[in-house]
Amino acid sequence: MGGDSPTSEMIDGRTSDNDCDKEDKGKRLWKKVKYQLIEYHSLPMFLRDNEFILGYYRSEWPLKQVFLSMFSIHNETLNVWTHLIGFFLFLFLTIYTATRAPDLVDLHYLQRLPDMIRSADFHKIHPELLNCLPSLPNLSDFKTSLPSMDFLSSVSGNLVELVTNCLPERLSHSYQTENSVPHGVSDDVMNMVAPLMVRPITRWPFFVFLGGAMFCLLASSTCHLLACHSARLSYIVLRCDYAGIAALIATSFYPPVYYSFMCNPFFCNLYLGFITILGIATMAFSLLPMFQGPKFRSTRASLFFGMGVSGVVPLVHKLILFRNRPEVLHTTCYEVLMGVLYGLGAVIYATRIPERWRPGKFDIAGHSHQLFHILVVAGAYTHYRAGLVYLRWRDLQGC
Ligand SMILES: [Zn+2]
Numbered sequence: 450m451g452g453d454s455p456t457s458e459m460i461d462g463r464t465s466d467n468d469c470d471k472e473d474k475g476k477r478l479w480k481k482v483k484y485q486l487i488e489y490h491s492l493p494m495f496l497r498d499n500e501f502i503l504g505y506y507r508s509e510w511p512l513k514q515v516f517l518s519m520f521s522i523h524n525e526t527l528n529v530w531t532h533l534i535g536f537f538l539f540l541f542l543t544i545y546t547a548t549r550a551p552d553l554v555d556l557h558y559l560q561r562l563p564d565m566i567r568s569a570d571f572h573k574i575h576p577e578l579l580n581c582l583p584s585l586p587n588l589s590d591f592k593t594s595l596p597s598m599d600f601l602s603s604v605s606g607n608l609v610e611l612v613t614n615c616l617p618e619r620l621s622h623s624y625q626t627e628n629s630v631p632h633g634v635s636d637d638v639m640n641m642v643a644p645l646m647v648r649p650i651t652r653w654p655f656f657v658f659l660g661g662a663m664f665c666l667l668a669s670s671t672c673h674l675l676a677c678h679s680a681r682l683s684y685i686v687l688r689c690d691y692a693g694i695a696a697l698i699a700t701s702f703y704p705p706v707y708y709s710f711m712c713n714p715f716f717c718n719l720y721l722g723f724i725t726i727l728g729i730a731t732m733a734f735s736l737l738p739m740f741q742g743p744k745f746r747s748t749r750a751s752l753f754f755g756m757g758v759s760g761v762v763p764l765v766h767k768l769i770l771f772r773n774r775p776e777v778l779h780t781t782c783y784e785v786l787m788g789v790l791y792g793l794g795a796v797i798y799a800t801r802i803p804e805r806w807r808p809g810k811f812d813i814a815g816h817s818h819q820l821f822h823i824l825v826v827a828g829a830y831t832h833y834r835a836g837l838v839y840l841r842w843r844d845l846q847g848c
Contacts, residue, residue: 484514486523495680501801502816503809507677515678524812527819528673535826536666542833543659546652650843654707655836661700662829668693669822691735691749697825698756699728701832702763705780708839709767712848720763727756757791776842783835787828794824 486505489497496508505524507515519529672690676683702724710717731752734740740749764784771777798821804811 484510495683496677499801501804501808502812505812509679512678515675519674522813525673527814528822529670531819531822532666532670536663536670539659539663654703657703658700661696665693665697688736692732695728695731695735699724702760704836704839706763708843731756776838780835780838783831787831790824790828790831794821797821
């Protein structure tokens, strides 16, 4: 009988289990309440920014919860991810450009090689040049049959090297100045050989821009994730966000200015020096606490505006100098498109469209800041495409 009835130990055990359950439930409930998304009117002042976004706010959560919230739904989720994905896109483009861009140029001309060879007059080719190309014994056969892409790929790697080694030293720099071409070699040969002697020019201005874009996108994404933690952290990450925008604008000048004026050091240094000083000043105004007072608000706004608008000067100068070059028109089209994308982003950002039309309807997806983010990534990507055109132009043309 006694064995069937519950012992006092068992009763104690169940009681303590029940206590634990209650405690866990209590903790879970407390966490739920504590880390609940709240509405605009419940926000502390430092988080009140857009009165047309009514709900789904995180407010003063611990850092751990803030970090984990990047995988949950709230009104900043898409702001975090639009620029985080943008950051990884530019990281990929940086690695891709570092490893593949010169190949793209080679391939472009490789595809035209059969036509160039067919149109060349081999009777006029300097015999010394043919003797120098042991890996191409049947060069004249190209005139009658189209070489396969496999074959072209196999010879392309060392063809440039072979031809460059073969030619006299001053001829190997012939793409820099037409006056150095020896009279003994025909134009046909030069037309065929010169494009194959692609010598990639320096990439650092292009990588400066890619670095600026990555910094801006990562700073922005971090800012949107962390700003809700506390007033202090919000202040810090917002400053970094502004500095990132200044870095993106300033570094965007480097590829167009450097590659447009690389043969004109005075203007190259003038424009790059000017934008570098303006960029550093704007970043300092964004970051340093002593410039944060309301009396500096118009100075900060003027610096950002001045940086953006000053880009028009070198771009117009470039158009005047090289108006007949197709690459210059091509890059200008990209630059105008970039201006339209950034301009549209700024208008949407400032007017808070579409959420002002239907407050509360775009809290999670579709509000102005998300559209602004997408337009910034699109504008920066347009600039990347323009940068590739500059590289191709200067790789082939030199000065
Ligand atoms: Zn943002």
